[in-house]
Amino acid sequence: MLQVIGRKQVCMEKKYIYNTDxxxxxxxxxxSSILDFGRKFPSPGGSxxxxxxxxxxxxERNRETWITSRMAHVYSIGKMMGEEKSSKLAEAAIRxxxxxxxxxxxxxxxxxxxAEGGIVPDKQCxxxxxxxxxxxxxxxxxxxxxxxxxxxxxxIYDKYFWDEExxxxxxxxxxxxxxxxxxxxxxxxxxxxxxxxxxxxxxxxLSDMYRTRAGRIIDRVIKWAEENEFRIPEHFTEDWKPDxxxxxEKPDDPFKPYGATxxxxxxxxxxxxxxxxxSDILDxxxxxxxxxxxxxxxxxxxxxADGAEGIVYTTDWDGNxxxxxxxxxTLAEAINTSSVLARATGEERYKDDYSRFMNYLxxxxxxxxxxxxxxxxxxxxxxxxxxxxxxxxxxxxxxxxLIPYEKIDTSIARAVFNNRV
Numbered sequence: 076m077l078q079v080i081g082r083k084q085v086c087m088e089k090k091y092i093y094n095t096d097x098x099x100x101x102x103x104x105x106x107s108s109i110l111d112f113g114r115k116f117p118s119p120g121g122s123x124x125x126x127x128x129x130x131x132x133x134x135e136r137n138r139e140t141w142i143t144s145r146m147a148h149v150y151s152i153g154k155m156m157g158e159e160k161s162s163k164l165a166e167a168a169i170r171x172x173x174x175x176x177x178x179x180x181x182x183x184x185x186x187x188x189x190a191e192g193g194i195v196p197d198k199q200c201x202x203x204x205x206x207x208x209x210x211x212x213x214x215x216x217x218x219x220x221x222x223x224x225x226x227x228x229x230x231i232y233d234k235y236f237w238d239e240e241x242x243x244x245x246x247x248x249x250x251x252x253x254x255x256x257x258x259x260x261x262x263x264x265x266x267x268x269x270x271x272x273x274x275x276x277x278x279x280x281l282s283d284m285y286r287t288r289a290g291r292i293i294d295r296v297i298k299w300a301e302e303n304e305f306r307i308p309e310h311f312t313e314d315w316k317p318d319x320x321x322x323x324e325k326p327d328d329p330f331k332p333y334g335a336t337x338x339x340x341x342x343x344x345x346x347x348x349x350x351x352x353x354s355d356i357l358d359x360x361x362x363x364x365x366x367x368x369x370x371x372x373x374x375x376x377x378x379x380a381d382g383a384e385g386i387v388y389t390t391d392w393d394g395n396x397x398x399x400x401x402x403x404x405t406l407a408e409a410i411n412t413s414s415v416l417a418r419a420t421g422e423e424r425y426k427d428d429y430s431r432f433m434n435y436l437x438x439x440x441x442x443x444x445x446x447x448x449x450x451x452x453x454x455x456x457x458x459x460x461x462x463x464x465x466x467x468x469x470x471x472x473x474x475x476x477l478i479p480y481e482k483i484d485t486s487i488a489r490a491v492f493n494n495r496v
Contacts, residue, residue: 091433093414093426098433099480105441106476110153110161112446113469116146117164121171122188127465129445137195139187140176143168144205145470148488151212151221152477155491165218172206173220181251183231198248200236200263201330207232207270211277212488229274236267241315242291259311261299262330264292265339268346269486272353276489286354293347297365300343305372306335306392307343319392326389327398329462334389334397338405340373341386345412345478348419353484363419370412374428377405381454384435399454402463403440406432407448407471414479429479448472 089097112130116123123143124132147168153161176184178198184206187195206228213221235252236244244267247256271285271292299317300307310321310331319334326333344366351362376394377386385401386409409432417425439456440448450463474487481490 087430087434091430091437093417093429093479101433101437102476102479106156106473107158108446109448109469109473109476110149110158112466113146113149114160114164117167118171118175120175121167121169122176123168123171125465125467126447128442130447130466133465135190137187137189138171138176139195139467140172140184140202141199141205142467143171143176144202144209145468147172147209147218148205148212149469149473151209151216151218152473152488152491154216154218155488155495157495162218165213165216166220168209169213169218169220169224172209173224177227178250183235183248183252185250194250196250198235198250198252200244200246201266203228203232203236204244204263204266204270208266208273211270211273211486214277215488215492225274225278237288242288243295243315244292257313259313259315260331261296261307261309261311262339264296265343265346268292268350272346272349273486273488275353276486286350289346289350290354290356293350293362296343297347297362300340300365300369303335303392304394305340305368306376306390306394307340307369309334309336309339327400327462332389332398334391335376335394336389337373337377337386338388338402338408340369341405341412342408344370344373345408345415348412348415349484349486352419367416367420370416374409378409378431383454383456385439385452385454385456387454400459400462401439401452401454401456403448403450404468404471406436406440407475410436410475411478415483418483442466 089095090101092098115130115132118124118138122138123146124134125136127133147165150161150165154165178185183198184202185194186197186199210221210225210228214225238245244264246258246260246263268289271289275282275285308317310318312318322328322331322333347362347366351359376390380387380396381399386405387396388398388400388402391397413425413429442449447466449458450466451459453459477487
Protein backbone atom coordinates (compact mmCIF):
# COMPACT_ATOMS: atom_id res chain seq x y z
CA MET A 76 0.00 0.00 0.00
CA LEU A 77 1.32 3.44 -0.94
CA GLN A 78 0.36 6.43 1.16
CA VAL A 79 1.11 10.03 0.16
CA ILE A 80 2.48 12.20 2.97
CA GLY A 81 3.38 15.64 1.73
CA ARG A 82 5.64 15.00 -1.28
CA LYS A 83 6.75 11.56 -0.18
CA GLN A 84 5.23 8.21 -0.97
CA VAL A 85 5.60 5.76 1.88
CA CYS A 86 5.04 2.04 1.50
CA MET A 87 2.96 0.86 4.42
CA GLU A 88 3.44 -2.70 5.63
CA LYS A 89 0.26 -4.58 6.45
CA LYS A 90 1.15 -4.62 10.14
CA TYR A 91 0.55 -0.86 10.20
CA ILE A 92 -2.78 -0.93 8.31
CA TYR A 93 -5.98 -0.80 10.29
CA ASN A 94 -8.13 -3.94 10.40
CA THR A 95 -5.59 -6.34 8.92
CA ASP A 96 -4.64 -9.60 10.57
CA UNK A 97 -1.04 -8.42 10.59
CA UNK A 98 -1.94 -5.27 12.51
CA UNK A 99 -3.99 -7.18 15.06
CA UNK A 100 -1.05 -9.50 15.63
CA UNK A 101 1.35 -6.55 15.92
CA UNK A 102 -0.82 -4.99 18.66
CA UNK A 103 -1.39 -8.27 20.48
CA UNK A 104 2.33 -9.07 20.61
CA UNK A 105 3.19 -5.58 21.83
CA UNK A 106 0.52 -5.68 24.54
CA SER A 107 2.05 -8.92 25.82
CA SER A 108 5.56 -7.41 25.70
CA ILE A 109 4.43 -4.37 27.70
CA LEU A 110 2.93 -6.59 30.42
CA ASP A 111 6.21 -8.52 30.59
CA PHE A 112 8.25 -5.33 30.89
CA GLY A 113 6.50 -4.00 33.98
CA ARG A 114 6.46 -7.05 36.22
CA LYS A 115 9.06 -5.76 38.69
CA PHE A 116 7.04 -2.69 39.69
CA PRO A 117 5.67 -3.68 43.12
CA SER A 118 7.42 -2.58 46.29
CA PRO A 119 6.97 -4.87 49.32
CA GLY A 120 3.95 -2.76 50.30
CA GLY A 121 2.46 -2.81 46.82
CA SER A 122 3.12 0.76 45.67
CA UNK A 123 4.85 1.09 42.32
CA UNK A 124 8.53 1.64 41.93
CA UNK A 125 9.54 3.91 39.06
CA UNK A 126 10.88 1.65 36.31
CA UNK A 127 14.15 2.27 34.52
CA UNK A 128 15.09 1.79 30.89
CA UNK A 129 15.18 -2.01 31.09
CA UNK A 130 12.37 -2.41 33.64
CA UNK A 131 14.65 -2.46 36.68
CA UNK A 132 13.03 -0.56 39.58
CA UNK A 133 14.62 2.77 40.43
CA UNK A 134 14.12 2.44 44.18
CA GLU A 135 15.66 5.82 45.00
CA ARG A 136 12.69 7.64 43.40
CA ASN A 137 9.29 8.37 44.89
CA ARG A 138 6.55 5.76 44.64
CA GLU A 139 3.65 7.73 43.15
CA THR A 140 -0.06 7.09 43.68
CA TRP A 141 -0.93 7.84 40.07
CA ILE A 142 1.64 5.36 38.75
CA THR A 143 0.51 2.68 41.20
CA SER A 144 -3.09 3.24 40.13
CA ARG A 145 -2.15 2.85 36.49
CA MET A 146 -0.34 -0.41 37.26
CA ALA A 147 -3.42 -1.68 39.07
CA HIS A 148 -5.52 -0.79 36.04
CA VAL A 149 -3.15 -2.39 33.52
CA TYR A 150 -2.63 -5.64 35.38
CA SER A 151 -6.34 -5.95 36.22
CA ILE A 152 -6.94 -5.86 32.47
CA GLY A 153 -4.09 -8.33 32.00
CA LYS A 154 -5.82 -10.67 34.44
CA MET A 155 -9.09 -10.43 32.50
CA MET A 156 -7.19 -11.21 29.30
CA GLY A 157 -6.15 -14.50 30.89
CA GLU A 158 -2.55 -13.42 31.37
CA GLU A 159 -1.51 -15.71 34.20
CA LYS A 160 1.05 -13.57 36.05
CA SER A 161 -1.10 -10.42 36.07
CA SER A 162 -3.37 -11.48 38.92
CA LYS A 163 -0.79 -11.18 41.69
CA LEU A 164 0.53 -7.91 40.28
CA ALA A 165 -2.95 -6.38 40.24
CA GLU A 166 -3.48 -7.56 43.81
CA ALA A 167 -0.18 -5.98 44.88
CA ALA A 168 -1.07 -2.58 43.39
CA ILE A 169 -4.57 -2.58 44.88
CA ARG A 170 -3.03 -3.47 48.24
CA UNK A 171 -0.60 -0.58 47.89
CA UNK A 172 -3.49 1.81 47.27
CA UNK A 173 -5.50 0.52 50.21
CA UNK A 174 -2.59 0.44 52.62
CA UNK A 175 0.67 2.39 52.39
CA UNK A 176 -0.47 5.08 49.96
CA UNK A 177 -3.75 5.69 51.77
CA UNK A 178 -3.97 8.45 54.38
CA UNK A 179 -5.80 6.74 57.25
CA UNK A 180 -5.87 9.92 59.32
CA UNK A 181 -7.19 12.52 56.86
CA UNK A 182 -8.68 10.29 54.19
CA UNK A 183 -7.77 10.04 50.52
CA UNK A 184 -4.39 9.24 49.02
CA UNK A 185 -1.00 10.79 49.45
CA UNK A 186 0.60 12.00 46.24
CA UNK A 187 3.18 9.32 46.94
CA UNK A 188 5.89 8.06 49.26
CA UNK A 189 9.59 8.87 49.23
CA ALA A 190 12.23 6.17 48.95
CA GLU A 191 12.64 6.40 52.73
CA GLY A 192 8.89 5.98 53.32
CA GLY A 193 8.07 9.64 53.96
CA ILE A 194 4.91 11.28 52.66
CA VAL A 195 4.87 13.25 49.41
CA PRO A 196 2.55 16.13 50.38
CA ASP A 197 -0.76 17.28 48.89
CA LYS A 198 -3.89 15.52 47.71
CA GLN A 199 -4.16 15.65 43.93
CA CYS A 200 -7.36 15.38 41.92
CA UNK A 201 -5.26 13.80 39.15
CA UNK A 202 -4.10 10.97 41.41
CA UNK A 203 -7.54 10.44 42.93
CA UNK A 204 -9.10 10.11 39.46
CA UNK A 205 -6.63 7.33 38.75
CA UNK A 206 -7.46 5.60 42.03
CA UNK A 207 -11.09 5.48 40.82
CA UNK A 208 -9.97 4.08 37.46
CA UNK A 209 -7.82 1.44 39.17
CA UNK A 210 -10.64 0.42 41.48
CA UNK A 211 -13.20 0.03 38.67
CA UNK A 212 -10.81 -2.18 36.70
CA UNK A 213 -10.06 -4.15 39.87
CA UNK A 214 -13.79 -4.65 40.49
CA UNK A 215 -14.30 -6.06 37.00
CA UNK A 216 -11.24 -8.31 37.38
CA UNK A 217 -12.42 -9.45 40.83
CA UNK A 218 -9.22 -8.30 42.52
CA UNK A 219 -9.50 -8.54 46.30
CA UNK A 220 -10.22 -5.20 48.02
CA UNK A 221 -11.28 -3.38 44.85
CA UNK A 222 -14.92 -2.89 45.84
CA UNK A 223 -13.91 -1.28 49.11
CA UNK A 224 -11.30 0.82 47.34
CA UNK A 225 -13.85 2.08 44.83
CA UNK A 226 -16.38 3.06 47.47
CA UNK A 227 -13.73 4.90 49.46
CA UNK A 228 -12.42 6.67 46.36
CA UNK A 229 -15.87 7.81 45.21
CA UNK A 230 -16.74 9.10 48.68
CA ILE A 231 -13.51 11.09 48.96
CA TYR A 232 -13.83 12.43 45.44
CA ASP A 233 -17.39 13.61 46.06
CA LYS A 234 -16.43 15.25 49.32
CA TYR A 235 -13.35 17.14 48.20
CA PHE A 236 -12.91 17.28 44.42
CA TRP A 237 -16.25 17.35 42.62
CA ASP A 238 -17.82 20.82 42.42
CA GLU A 239 -21.48 20.20 41.70
CA GLU A 240 -22.24 23.85 41.08
CA UNK A 241 -19.53 24.23 38.43
CA UNK A 242 -19.85 20.75 36.98
CA UNK A 243 -16.05 20.48 37.16
CA UNK A 244 -13.41 19.20 39.56
CA UNK A 245 -11.03 21.27 41.65
CA UNK A 246 -7.34 20.40 41.54
CA UNK A 247 -5.19 20.18 44.67
CA UNK A 248 -5.67 20.20 48.45
CA UNK A 249 -3.04 20.17 51.14
CA UNK A 250 -2.43 16.82 52.81
CA UNK A 251 -4.94 17.49 55.61
CA UNK A 252 -7.75 18.57 53.23
CA UNK A 253 -7.95 21.96 54.94
CA UNK A 254 -6.56 24.22 52.22
CA UNK A 255 -7.58 24.20 48.55
CA UNK A 256 -5.22 25.50 45.86
CA UNK A 257 -6.49 28.40 43.73
CA UNK A 258 -5.28 26.59 40.60
CA UNK A 259 -7.85 24.84 38.41
CA UNK A 260 -6.79 22.54 35.58
CA UNK A 261 -8.20 20.46 32.76
CA UNK A 262 -5.70 17.60 32.90
CA UNK A 263 -7.25 16.35 36.12
CA UNK A 264 -10.73 16.91 34.68
CA UNK A 265 -9.84 14.92 31.57
CA UNK A 266 -8.84 11.92 33.63
CA UNK A 267 -11.91 12.50 35.77
CA UNK A 268 -14.04 12.02 32.64
CA UNK A 269 -12.15 8.80 31.94
CA UNK A 270 -12.70 7.63 35.51
CA UNK A 271 -16.39 8.61 35.54
CA UNK A 272 -17.03 6.70 32.32
CA UNK A 273 -15.24 3.70 33.81
CA UNK A 274 -17.50 3.87 36.88
CA UNK A 275 -20.57 4.12 34.63
CA UNK A 276 -19.46 0.98 32.79
CA UNK A 277 -18.45 -1.00 35.88
CA UNK A 278 -21.33 -0.17 38.25
CA UNK A 279 -24.70 -0.14 36.42
CA UNK A 280 -26.61 1.57 39.23
CA LEU A 281 -24.23 4.55 39.02
CA SER A 282 -24.21 4.76 35.23
CA ASP A 283 -26.62 7.68 34.72
CA MET A 284 -25.09 9.81 37.46
CA TYR A 285 -21.51 9.47 36.26
CA ARG A 286 -22.28 9.78 32.55
CA THR A 287 -24.15 13.00 33.35
CA ARG A 288 -21.18 14.33 35.30
CA ALA A 289 -18.79 13.43 32.47
CA GLY A 290 -21.06 15.26 30.05
CA ARG A 291 -21.07 18.41 32.17
CA ILE A 292 -17.26 18.52 32.08
CA ILE A 293 -17.24 17.84 28.33
CA ASP A 294 -19.67 20.70 27.62
CA ARG A 295 -17.40 23.18 29.39
CA VAL A 296 -14.31 21.89 27.57
CA ILE A 297 -15.96 22.17 24.16
CA LYS A 298 -17.01 25.76 24.92
CA TRP A 299 -13.45 26.75 25.86
CA ALA A 300 -12.09 24.95 22.81
CA GLU A 301 -14.48 26.77 20.46
CA GLU A 302 -13.35 30.09 21.93
CA ASN A 303 -9.70 29.21 21.16
CA GLU A 304 -9.91 27.77 17.63
CA PHE A 305 -10.09 24.26 19.12
CA ARG A 306 -6.83 24.61 21.03
CA ILE A 307 -7.93 23.71 24.56
CA PRO A 308 -6.81 25.94 27.46
CA GLU A 309 -5.15 23.81 30.12
CA HIS A 310 -4.87 26.13 33.12
CA PHE A 311 -7.44 28.27 34.94
CA THR A 312 -7.87 30.66 37.83
CA GLU A 313 -10.01 29.91 40.87
CA ASP A 314 -13.13 31.22 39.09
CA TRP A 315 -12.41 29.19 35.94
CA LYS A 316 -11.01 31.93 33.76
CA PRO A 317 -8.39 30.60 31.29
CA ASP A 318 -4.80 31.44 32.28
CA UNK A 319 -3.26 31.30 28.82
CA UNK A 320 0.19 32.48 29.94
CA UNK A 321 0.60 29.93 32.75
CA UNK A 322 4.20 28.67 32.91
CA UNK A 323 5.27 30.69 29.89
CA GLU A 324 8.70 30.87 31.56
CA LYS A 325 8.73 27.08 32.11
CA PRO A 326 7.06 25.73 28.99
CA ASP A 327 8.17 22.10 29.36
CA ASP A 328 6.60 21.50 32.76
CA PRO A 329 5.49 17.81 32.68
CA PHE A 330 2.06 18.45 34.18
CA LYS A 331 1.41 22.17 33.64
CA PRO A 332 3.07 23.13 30.36
CA TYR A 333 2.54 26.52 28.76
CA GLY A 334 0.21 26.77 25.78
CA ALA A 335 -1.90 24.12 24.09
CA THR A 336 -1.08 20.43 24.47
CA UNK A 337 -2.07 18.72 21.21
CA UNK A 338 -1.92 15.30 22.84
CA UNK A 339 -4.70 16.37 25.18
CA UNK A 340 -6.79 17.66 22.30
CA UNK A 341 -6.46 14.21 20.75
CA UNK A 342 -7.27 12.46 24.04
CA UNK A 343 -10.31 14.65 24.68
CA UNK A 344 -11.57 13.78 21.20
CA UNK A 345 -11.60 10.09 22.07
CA UNK A 346 -13.28 10.58 25.44
CA UNK A 347 -15.93 12.88 23.96
CA UNK A 348 -16.68 10.27 21.30
CA UNK A 349 -16.91 7.49 23.89
CA UNK A 350 -19.25 9.56 26.03
CA UNK A 351 -21.45 10.63 23.11
CA UNK A 352 -21.82 7.14 21.67
CA UNK A 353 -22.52 5.58 25.08
CA SER A 354 -25.02 8.23 26.27
CA ASP A 355 -28.73 8.65 25.58
CA ILE A 356 -28.51 12.05 23.89
CA LEU A 357 -30.20 13.54 20.84
CA ASP A 358 -27.25 15.56 19.53
CA UNK A 359 -24.69 12.76 19.34
CA UNK A 360 -23.54 13.82 15.87
CA UNK A 361 -22.74 17.31 17.17
CA UNK A 362 -20.37 15.91 19.80
CA UNK A 363 -18.65 13.61 17.32
CA UNK A 364 -18.20 16.64 15.03
CA UNK A 365 -16.61 18.55 17.92
CA UNK A 366 -14.34 15.57 18.64
CA UNK A 367 -13.22 15.55 15.01
CA UNK A 368 -12.45 19.27 15.16
CA UNK A 369 -10.34 18.81 18.28
CA UNK A 370 -8.42 15.92 16.76
CA UNK A 371 -7.98 17.61 13.38
CA UNK A 372 -6.68 20.81 14.97
CA UNK A 373 -4.22 18.94 17.18
CA UNK A 374 -2.83 16.74 14.40
CA UNK A 375 -2.65 19.66 11.97
CA UNK A 376 -0.72 21.74 14.51
CA UNK A 377 1.55 19.07 15.89
CA UNK A 378 2.30 16.25 13.45
CA UNK A 379 5.57 16.89 11.57
CA ALA A 380 5.29 20.50 12.77
CA ASP A 381 9.05 21.02 12.59
CA GLY A 382 9.79 18.89 9.55
CA ALA A 383 10.36 15.59 11.38
CA GLU A 384 7.86 12.86 12.14
CA GLY A 385 6.19 12.91 15.52
CA ILE A 386 3.76 15.00 17.56
CA VAL A 387 5.26 18.04 19.28
CA TYR A 388 4.50 18.35 22.99
CA THR A 389 3.09 21.90 23.02
CA THR A 390 2.21 24.83 20.79
CA ASP A 391 1.40 28.46 21.36
CA TRP A 392 -2.11 29.80 20.78
CA ASP A 393 -1.45 30.25 17.06
CA GLY A 394 -0.41 26.61 16.67
CA ASN A 395 3.35 27.19 16.49
CA UNK A 396 5.51 24.57 18.25
CA UNK A 397 6.90 25.60 21.64
CA UNK A 398 8.28 22.37 23.12
CA UNK A 399 9.36 20.12 20.25
CA UNK A 400 9.85 16.96 22.29
CA UNK A 401 7.81 13.89 21.38
CA UNK A 402 6.17 12.27 24.43
CA UNK A 403 5.16 8.63 24.16
CA UNK A 404 1.70 9.20 25.57
CA THR A 405 0.73 11.60 22.79
CA LEU A 406 1.44 8.94 20.20
CA ALA A 407 -0.56 6.37 22.19
CA GLU A 408 -3.55 8.69 22.24
CA ALA A 409 -3.17 9.43 18.52
CA ILE A 410 -3.30 5.68 17.84
CA ASN A 411 -6.40 5.34 20.02
CA THR A 412 -8.30 8.32 18.67
CA SER A 413 -7.58 7.81 14.99
CA SER A 414 -8.98 4.28 15.25
CA VAL A 415 -12.01 5.46 17.25
CA LEU A 416 -12.84 8.27 14.80
CA ALA A 417 -12.35 5.95 11.83
CA ARG A 418 -15.15 3.79 13.20
CA ALA A 419 -17.33 6.64 14.47
CA THR A 420 -17.25 8.56 11.17
CA GLY A 421 -16.42 5.94 8.55
CA GLU A 422 -13.83 8.33 7.06
CA GLU A 423 -10.77 6.67 5.54
CA ARG A 424 -8.47 9.56 6.44
CA TYR A 425 -8.47 8.47 10.07
CA LYS A 426 -7.33 5.00 9.03
CA ASP A 427 -4.55 6.65 7.04
CA ASP A 428 -3.50 8.58 10.15
CA TYR A 429 -3.55 5.36 12.15
CA SER A 430 -1.13 3.75 9.68
CA ARG A 431 1.21 6.73 9.92
CA PHE A 432 1.20 6.55 13.71
CA MET A 433 1.78 2.79 13.70
CA ASN A 434 4.74 3.15 11.34
CA TYR A 435 6.23 5.90 13.52
CA LEU A 436 5.69 3.82 16.66
CA UNK A 437 7.59 0.85 15.28
CA UNK A 438 10.34 2.99 13.77
CA UNK A 439 11.11 5.27 16.71
CA UNK A 440 9.16 4.68 19.92
CA UNK A 441 9.13 0.95 20.66
CA UNK A 442 12.34 -0.09 22.39
CA UNK A 443 13.12 -3.26 20.46
CA UNK A 444 16.06 -4.04 22.75
CA UNK A 445 14.74 -3.71 26.30
CA UNK A 446 10.98 -3.54 25.79
CA UNK A 447 8.19 -1.02 26.40
CA UNK A 448 8.29 2.42 24.76
CA UNK A 449 10.77 5.26 24.96
CA UNK A 450 8.97 7.97 26.94
CA UNK A 451 10.57 11.10 25.47
CA UNK A 452 12.29 11.82 22.16
CA UNK A 453 13.74 15.10 20.92
CA UNK A 454 12.79 16.95 17.74
CA UNK A 455 15.08 14.64 15.73
CA UNK A 456 13.55 11.52 17.34
CA UNK A 457 16.59 10.75 19.46
CA UNK A 458 16.14 9.60 23.04
CA UNK A 459 15.85 12.40 25.59
CA UNK A 460 15.50 12.12 29.37
CA UNK A 461 14.91 15.61 30.73
CA UNK A 462 11.23 15.19 31.64
CA UNK A 463 10.62 11.42 31.56
CA UNK A 464 13.78 9.41 32.20
CA UNK A 465 13.29 5.67 32.27
CA UNK A 466 9.90 4.07 31.58
CA UNK A 467 7.63 4.74 34.50
CA UNK A 468 4.33 4.18 32.78
CA UNK A 469 2.64 1.25 31.00
CA UNK A 470 -0.86 2.69 30.90
CA UNK A 471 -0.86 4.76 27.72
CA UNK A 472 1.15 2.27 25.67
CA UNK A 473 -0.81 -0.75 26.87
CA UNK A 474 -4.22 0.81 26.29
CA UNK A 475 -3.24 1.82 22.75
CA UNK A 476 -2.61 -1.82 21.93
CA LEU A 477 -6.20 -2.68 22.94
CA ILE A 478 -8.49 0.28 22.20
CA PRO A 479 -8.17 0.20 18.38
CA TYR A 480 -10.20 -3.00 18.13
CA GLU A 481 -12.60 -2.67 21.06
CA LYS A 482 -16.05 -1.07 21.05
CA ILE A 483 -15.90 2.71 20.91
CA ASP A 484 -18.73 3.19 23.44
CA THR A 485 -17.08 1.23 26.26
CA SER A 486 -14.23 1.85 28.70
CA ILE A 487 -11.32 -0.43 27.95
CA ALA A 488 -11.50 -2.54 31.14
CA ARG A 489 -15.22 -3.17 30.62
CA ALA A 490 -14.63 -4.02 26.96
CA VAL A 491 -12.05 -6.64 27.91
CA PHE A 492 -14.39 -7.96 30.60
CA ASN A 493 -17.19 -8.30 28.03
CA ASN A 494 -14.89 -10.31 25.79
CA ARG A 495 -14.17 -12.69 28.63
CA VAL A 496 -17.74 -13.54 29.57
